[in-house]
Amino acid sequence: MLSTIVPSHEPPVRQQPSLATTAAPYVVEDCLGLVQVLSDGTVLRFPPPPFPAGAACDDGRVEWRDAVYDADNNLGVRMYRPRRRVAADNKGAAGRKKTKLPVLVYFPGGGFCFGSYSYPKNHALCLRMAAELPAVVCSFDHRLSPEHRLPAAFEDAEAALLWLPGQVLRNPWLAGSADPRRVFVSGTSSGACVAHQMAVRFGTSGLHPLKIAGYILLMPYFLSEEPTLSELSTPATALLSRERSDRYVRLAMPAGWNKDHPLVNPFGPCSPSLASADVGRVLVVAAERDLVRDKNLEYAERMKALGKDVRLTVFPGQEHAFCAIKPLSAAADEVIRLIKRFII
Template sequence: MSSSSPVSAVSSATAPHVVDDCLGIVQLLSDGTVTRSADYSAIPLLGEVPSNLPVQWKDVVYDPAHALRLRMYRPTDTDGGKTTNNKLPVLVYFHGGGFCICSFEMPHFHAGGLRLAAELPALVLSADYRLGPEHRLPAAHRDAEAVLSWLRAQAEADPWLVESADMGRVFVCGDSAGGNIAHHIAVQYGTGHLALGPVVRLGGYIMLWPYFAAEERTASETAGLDVDHQFVSTALLDQMWRLALPVGATRDHPAANPFGPDSVPLEDVAFQPLLVVDPDQDVLHDRTQDYAARLTAMGKLVELVVFRGQGHGFFVFDPCGEASDQLIHVIRRFVLLHKHPCNLVDLSTTM
């Protein structure tokens, strides 16, 4: 199944032709039309989605105007992780995909949602958002804010949230583009532009190989230009930025570069604790290290966990593998450590 939609009026004397093709999933044509496929078989998936985890799930619409949904996961057989009020922490999860592909419905992310709900344990909200090039940034960032606003509005209305959610322990998590989104939410919340209280209190942010960029290359990005055996290469990430950023924007745009010339200065932004996960074979390895180091130098509480021998998106491509088992353990420890938003402890870990 595929769909097409115009994104701009581009005059052409010839028949429309493909000017950008991302994995055969998204094609941008010369007349501004976008063709989008629902076939994600090009994205690797190792193993099978677990079918025996004690988790129930349901889909809900969080933004009717844009027909945007999220999937809620609730563990059905656990007492661990609950507070004295018998509630579970909430993990709001944003999927990766370079801001132009993927969905929570994919088996890759569905498996991750099942595991996180069952094994943290937590009430997990895995959300979709608008994708480029039909909806270029900051559309995805605005949608992420809408997810948190929906959570605040539904805290005393949705039965699962009423029964199971501890709104004093809400964590924002995401992989790749979702990690970028987690940073954006941290800035919006930390500057007071995203009002969630007193209903919702964010306890921390979990950034899995966050998708950042800049015009100036890091060493690992430069090396990644010459690598053709990795699924996630520098060239692929560059292409996704080209499709996701506003037309004409560079990789120093605030949506891509958190330290760019037009980005919000982060020194005075009040961050909750951050868990940053860095696979050392990722082309973004150096950039992730730099992000964590800069925030630490600013006095932010950052736990940097390096996964040796792993590449970008290992939890997505192999959600039930050994490294993903270790990742679940790391996330669980972080969530348990920060039971209260004011619980600040300095951490440093290498896997």
């Protein structure tokens, strides 16, 4: 038998809101002031600081334009090409200078949580590389954590590389400048971690009809649960301190995973063997005063032990991602010269 609900003539009792519902959301995670996660789960993003006033960034040697490579996720690429299309020091079989330039794919860093081709310092670095290598540079964005945890960034990088052949071969803005047989995939910090995984995914011949001629890893953000000496000795004031690195891990790793995830620890306990990976030539740049220095050195050593053609350069006195943070510095000059020697 159904019970009857008798309506009450008493006025409704108004519940007093609890402190938990009235307190303003507060910051629980902060990534260098660029990304903040609030206590209610809201993610706030802020623009990076502008480039220093008066800094010589765009001197007119390079032209660039933006495009979308993934409309569904609103992901873009910034493409750069030198205005003078002559590849210095690259001569054809008949002794004539080639007019087509190598293609440098670049993934910016940011702990998988921030970073974009539009950041002023990333833009400045790409302008320099396009002008001074010289090369056609394609700087790709990817989805960011914590809104899009890994493997989203790696999936986007794969989509970016699969998008590239059609552009190099058929996009009039690129086709006349870009050499489809000399493609190099690079990145800084987390972007270098992405570049490594693209080396495993595509090797040298997996992007037909393009030929990937090498990979360039600038201070790759390789991690492990077992702390290294360089990690333990990194001061709390460093740009990439243990606290900040652990924050990126919390925000970016798939649920239930730690720093031994195969995407960030190539030689971790759960990582597949790289013995059969056709990665071709690899340039690794490490910094002496960097939390991930020892992981970078270990990567180079273990890849060499597998018979891979890996070249390692350690920059004394430098910190993590120095060439991207100070793209007009003397140290950045040397990185660009190093890359130039590698791609020629």
